[in-house]
Amino acid sequence: MIKSGDSTIWTEIDFDRQGKQVGRLHLPYSVTRSAYGNIDIPLAVIANGAGPTILLMAGNHGDEYEGQVTMVRLIRDLEPADIQGRVIVMPAANLPAAMAGARVSPLDAGNLNRAFPGNGGGTPTWQIAHYIDTVLVPKCDAWLDLHSGGSSLHYLPFAAYYQTGEDAALDGQAEAIMRAFGAPRSVRVTAAPDDRLAAASGHRRKIPYLGGEYGGTGSVDLDGVSITRDGTLRVLAHLGVLTTTRFAVPPPVQTRLMELGGHDYYVLAPEAGLFEPATRLGDSVRRGQLCGTVHFIDNPERPGVPVHFRRDGLVVCKRHFGRVEPGDCVAHLATDV
Numbered sequence: 353m354i355k356s357g358d359s360t361i362w363t364e365i366d367f368d369r370q371g372k373q374v375g376r377l378h379l380p381y382s383v384t385r386s387a388y389g390n391i392d393i394p395l396a397v398i399a400n401g402a403g404p405t406i407l408l409m410a411g412n413h414g415d416e417y418e419g420q421v422t423m424v425r426l427i428r429d430l431e432p433a434d435i436q437g438r439v440i441v442m443p444a445a446n447l448p449a450a451m452a453g454a455r456v457s458p459l460d461a462g463n464l465n466r467a468f469p470g471n472g473g474g475t476p477t478w479q480i481a482h483y484i485d486t487v488l489v490p491k492c493d494a495w496l497d498l499h500s501g502g503s504s505l506h507y508l509p510f511a512a513y514y515q516t517g518e519d520a521a522l523d524g525q526a527e528a529i530m531r532a533f534g535a536p537r538s539v540r541v542t543a544a545p546d547d548r549l550a551a552a553s554g555h556r557r558k559i560p561y562l563g564g565e566y567g568g569t570g571s572v573d574l575d576g577v578s579i580t581r582d583g584t585l586r587v588l589a590h591l592g593v594l595t596t597t598r599f600a601v602p603p604p605v606q607t608r609l610m611e612l613g614g615h616d617y618y619v620l621a622p623e624a625g626l627f628e629p630a631t632r633l634g635d636s637v638r639r640g641q642l643c644g645t646v647h648f649i650d651n652p653e654r655p656g657v658p659v660h661f662r663r664d665g666l667v668v669c670k671r672h673f674g675r676v677e678p679g680d681c682v683a684h685l686a687t688d689v
């Protein structure tokens with residue numbers, strides 16, 4: 353009997369079978385147009401003998417595309433003979449959001465990366481989080497979750513891991529995976545993660561988790577695709593899973609190691625209006641420097657309201673949309689280690 357709160361997601365995929373399986377997770381979704389319907393979420397398992405299991409995931413946020421492109425290509429390209437161990441690939445984790453080109457699911461307004469550890473008896477997004485947390489992550493020795501800025505943000509590409517601050521072994525594994533990924537920038541997030549994040553699920557399960565931001569603006573960034581593709585293959589090689597040399601993976605560039613801390617790294621819009629930025633992505637800024645100005649196009653006599661950076665740092669993220677509401681993030685910084 354399936355008890356309330358258990359996962360009702362099922363699959364024909366046999367996680368213990370050798371070889372390559374490309375199938376679906378079936379999330380029962382009973383609605384007027386389909387009484388016995390399911391949400392069919394793609395999943396691939398590629399297995400060859402004994403070795404570590406790696407979870408590769410994209411589409412945690414549906415409008416973050418570089419990782420989704422990399423993961424669907426990897427599902428087609430990677431064969432069992434290329435690996436030792438097992439690779440589980442989930443290219444569109446929150447499928448309804450990904451198909452809608454939206455950050456959150458149109459079915460339940462669910463943000464998968466604010467839904468962990470999930471709820472087997474919840475709405476679809478919370479059910480997906482629960483399945484990842486209780487079924488997939490416990491099978492794994494490492495977890496890559498590829499993000500970008502989505503529709504509203506634009507990022508300088510970087511890999512990132514969240515420090516636990518208390519589990520030195522887990523932090524060391526995650527940092528080694530981040531360095532193996534070999535992105536141009538690598539960020540150690542020192543602020544404690546919101547416990548609804550996938551990263552926090554990784555911490556609770558004691559599985560090294562690598563996130564990162566590889567583009568944004570609701571588009572597909574060419575550099576972001578090659579960084580995620582090459583980085584994913586380098587991590588698989590680092591963990592001893594990728595044994596072939598048939599993929600031409602360039603050596604990693606010298607990464608710029610940075611940190612991302614608490615609220616003072618972020619700049620928020622103070623009022624609703626039209627935001628005129630004063631800096632570019634990649635600019636080094638000082639505390640108190642002008643970040644931008646909120647203008648009031650419906651009230652042109654009113655002076656614009658300036659917004660300032662609250663600490664020194666490098667501008668790694670900027671808001672993409674011009675219009676802002678109070679509390680919108682218009683930029684955030686990272687600092688050199």
Ligand code: CA
Nearest residue numbers: 413416499500
């Ligand atoms: Ca994201």
